[in-house]
Amino acid sequence: MTDLLELAIAGLMSGLVIGLAALAVTLVFGIARFANAATGDTMTLGAYATLGGTAATGSLIAGGAIGILAGAAAGVIAYATVFRKLERRSPVAALLASIGVGFVIRAGLGLVYGHGQQVFQLPLVRPWRVWGIRIQPTDLEIAAAALATLAAVFLILHATPIGRQMRAVADDPDLARVSGIAPRRVMIALWALAGGVAAVAGCLLGIKTVVAPEMGWDMLLPAFAAAILGGIGHPVGAVVAGVLLGIAQETATPWVGFTYKIALSFAVLLLVLLVRPRGLFGRIEGVR
Amino acid sequence: MDAYLIAIAIVTGIYVLMALGLNLQYGLTGLINFGHVGFFCVGAYAAAILASRGWPAAATFPIAAAVAVAAAWPLGLVSLRLRDDYFAIVSLGFSEVVRLVATSERWLTNGVQGIAGIPRLFADLSGTTQALAVLALLLVLNGLAILAMRRIVASPFGRMIEAIRDNEEAVRALGKDPARFKIQVLMLGAALAGVSGAVYAHYIGFIAPEQFVPLVTFQIWMAIVMGGVGRVSGALVGSGLLMLFLEGSRFLRDLLPFVSEVEMASVRIGVVGLALILFTLYRPQGLMGDFTRR
Secondary structure, eight states: OOHHHHHEEEEEEHHHHHHHHHHHHHHHHHOSOOOOHHHHHHHHHHHHHHHHHHHHSHHHHHHHHHHHHHHHHHHHHHHHTGGGGGTOHHHHHHHHHHHHHHHHHHHHHHHOOOOSOOOOOOOOOHHHTTTTTEEHHHHHHHHHHHHHHHHHHHHHHHHHHHHHHHHHOOOOOOHHHTTTTTTTHHHHHHHHHHHHHHHHHHHHHHHSSOBOHHHHHHHHHHHHHHHHHOOTTOOOHHHHHHHHHHHHHHHHHHOOOSTTTHHHHHHHHHHHHHTTTTTTTTTGGGOO | HOOOOOHHHHHHHHHHHHHHHIIIIIIIIIIOOOOOOHHHHHHHHHHHHHHHTTTOOHHHHHHHHHHHHHHHHHHHHHHSSSOOHHHHHHHHHHHHHHHHHHOOOHHHGGEEEEEEOOOOTTTSHHHHHHHHHHHHHHHHHHHHHHHHHHHHHHHHHHHHHHHHOOOHHHHTTTTTTHHHHHHHHHHHHHHHHHHHHHHHHHOOOOOOOGGGGHHHHHHHHHHHHHHTTOOOOHHHHHHHHHHHHHHHHHHHHHHHHSSSSHHHHHHHHHHHHHHHHHHHHOOOTTSSTTTTOO
């Protein structure tokens, strides 16, 4: 039982990372209306930038801020150079181009940092024991950082004018335009937000595991699965689904083995698309 | 030198066979198949496993195609009724799961070590003659595939799948079920990828899961996006360009000794990415594409 609980806690941790990645996917999917396959590599970029920033400044917090800025900048640059020009084309063109954007980011990181794995040099801390369950203090910090990021995103979406405009564009782009919302500003804010969120996800994943060029790409499938499970364009749904998926993956490990836990997100993806394509929280009109 | 050129031609032929399959799926029907390497992998493993147990090539080829088709059928059945971009994600996931299975099921696939010593084709011939025979076989296979493609384009089935690509709603309004045709197209394309995988396994003689990463899928995408979507000539030209780029980067590395192999691998990924971006942005119909429509 305690084993299962410890697995569930591990699942919660990876679930928060998946949830953040899925949030980045679903924001873009809801507003720019395509599946952004560059999300994974933006995560990797955030992790490497945080690593570099931490080494340069000596503070993980400052490093994290640099990572977020790098992710946001990558998002805005990708929008300005590629996705803005594809707005009037089919979502397929943008999807294909986003694969290309991801490859370019990964190539750049590979050239600069090589293909080896790197780790965050954090002091080792003895785990706490609460009723016989081992809890890592770093896990609590990671969870706190993830929750703070979520709070910030929801604050931006619901309590600021630009967030209100984003939600309006997500609801009905044409209506938003005739209401006097400038689409360009909204899109730039969206890409900065999505890039920043992806960077946080990558940075937390890097702290929890290792930093490697393929780390973000490997998270893409779980992130897509969670975004679809939560209902496309539904930020709360994406996070809840991410956490559920993370817990399911970890607690299933004793039965399906370590390698197949990635396949679980594929199974979930198929099942959701078959049974309830609008996801847990999505609206019917969001899916055709 | 001759041997090298023949080897290049053989690998190009393997790519062309895959590109023809993807061209049928994406170019003619509009299917966003991001898991093409999955079918290639299934075909390669089917051929390798059977050939290592003494089955003749005459049997491994059809079985490789059949196994790839058998993998495509349920995938198409569950996911081709969905939106295009959902199918893209599902097919990408499919190819990753195929690779996971190849990595984990050691009793069947020998895990990460892979399968070595796969019998070569035409083993009783020697040296250049053997390589030429493989090349001839590939030419025949590609010729058959191109002939079949031409027949399909000219047939009612071909008009139907092109109509699905251009306007699925209209096809549905005419009382046809687009999903049925899409599933058939997915299976046909998978068969080509499966056969291509079988040739690959027999020719290279060694397969391992790491050879079947999504990058392969997107190299083929790059080939057909560059060459021209929906054109047989596009698949040929694109595969040629792809091969030129892959081999060229190898030569470049020999000329530039300060560039490490790891860095070159990154450069290759970057070039594939740039090609996907630039062609999607500025030349969506590719080099040999149909300029009369977009």
